Amino acid sequence: MSEVTEIPISEIQVAGSLRTKGEDPRHIDALAEVWRSLPPVVIHRQTMAVIDGVHRLRALERSGVTRVKAVFFDGDDREAFVLAVKLNAGHGLPLSLADRKAAARRMLADFPEWSNRRLAEATGLSDKTVGTLRSRAEIPHPASVRLGRDGVAYPVAAAEGRSRSLAFLTVNPGASAREVALASGVSLTTAKDVIRQVRAAVQEQQAPDARAGGGTVTERPKERPGAEELAHAVRRLRADPSLRFTEVGRKLLCMLGGSAAQPQDDWAEMASSLPIHCAPVIAELARHHAESWQLLAESLTERLNAGHAEE
Template sequence: MLAQLEDSLPPITVHRGTMRVVDGVHRLGAAKLRGATEINVVFFEGTLEEAFAHAVEKNVRHGLPLTVQERTDAAARIMTSHPDWSDRRVACTTGLSRKTVAQIRRTGLGDHSGQTARTGRDGRVRPVNSAAGREQAAQVLREKPSASLREVARVAGISPSTVRDVRDRIANGDDPVPVRGQSQDRCHPAAETAAPGAVRTAAQQHQRMAVRSRRYETLLHGLRNDPSVRLTESGRLVLRLLETRLILVGERNRLIQGIPHHCVPNLSVAVRQCAEAWNEFAAQLETHELAEEAAGGEQEQSRCDG
């Protein structure tokens, strides 16, 4: 089919050191069928293993699709030659999901469990286990609730998205380190982490709500004491809206008991829509924050260049 096309074929990719075709074997075959003696080439500079990863990434996105087994084998080979690559980076290259790549790594194919850090798709190096960074970020957020995501990320050595997750977990009364990221000696006692399917007792639920309430009060107290928040009209409005959550926590049981049964469905929908609106508001705040910090970084770079 390629040979019958009248248009010129896109250039193929060739590893310069070995002259091996990295991407475009079918285009090369089509050119031969046409009787051509030359073909446009883009040379790949790098090692053979880097060329292999490049070839897999190219073939995942065009041409004859690779089978799942071919992509799985490719992922194992890439993790062996590039043990410092993150699961997401390998997944993006091979067209597999991150969970599948993590499973391949756990099975021992390309496993390098001794590694403490890996390089992501953006070229940044991040720790494999961010538990220590999460705990440090949580401490910074408690001491300085108004700190930006990037500011906390620089101090804790983790990504801004991880800082955001830590902040959300603290606001919800959860541990800043997910259970899967905790070491055995740091896991919660059995009384606090019930087995899957087990039902928490009323005392455990009450304790969890109390912890969340205290952490929220601490967070709100820090915002109230921040002049840039309490001395502006918009800041005071947000504080008043946030204070309603304290009322809800303290009066929850009484409110539930006083709501007529026939109103529960509509009220439940309204409450969930309100929660969604707050989530959207939080996402817009974070997007605005990242945009301002990026703009500030560009201005600082411009001054340095000047």
């Protein structure tokens, strides 16, 4: 954006609004009381339309001001809209949830290649909400890549293919690279890479065996990790690219985040503090989630055992 300059209010256009309820008279009244200290408005140079600062502009008009401090933005209409949403979602009179969702739907049409996180950052929504809006949006030509917040293009098809490969390997841990490629619709090279990543992750997380001199394995009982150790393990998993950049991995990380390890004393305190009329339903939900996690643990253990047998 340009440096601050002064322009006649008569040259500025107010076209449309991001807010379904329009301008807020009470907010204008409040700004009019401090009109001398208001920050500059942001103007789209190409159209002279207000990008950010309509309420400030109205407050200055009410105060009899004819010229206003402004900064110019150079870009097309789509970029100007994105900037307007970013600025209005984060300061002054924030956009409502409905307004931010409406803005996200328009951005999905204008920038289908943007990742959910990049759109979430622009609209002040969560990436999950953007993902839900994307699944319901009618995008005639979905992008084959997603541009992340770092500006890097990530192939959508490649990520989905890796997710299918991981899901297939979960059920068929002993599958060959060719079988994975055929079942998941990915190249043989990608299948080999996924298998290599999975095996590397397994080896990294396995504790070294304590072996006796005669080649026999002496297994020592494993101590259950504490809450702090488990929290550290979750942080390590969140940093693993093979989880962060795949649909299955992200789903698992989300589940881990929602069920962070708690010390036993915390669970006992929670149980004693929850309303008694909710206890039956919460207990049943806890049992259901415990059974689900137990099933995942058993499936992963079977994979580990199968890997040892092959070796």
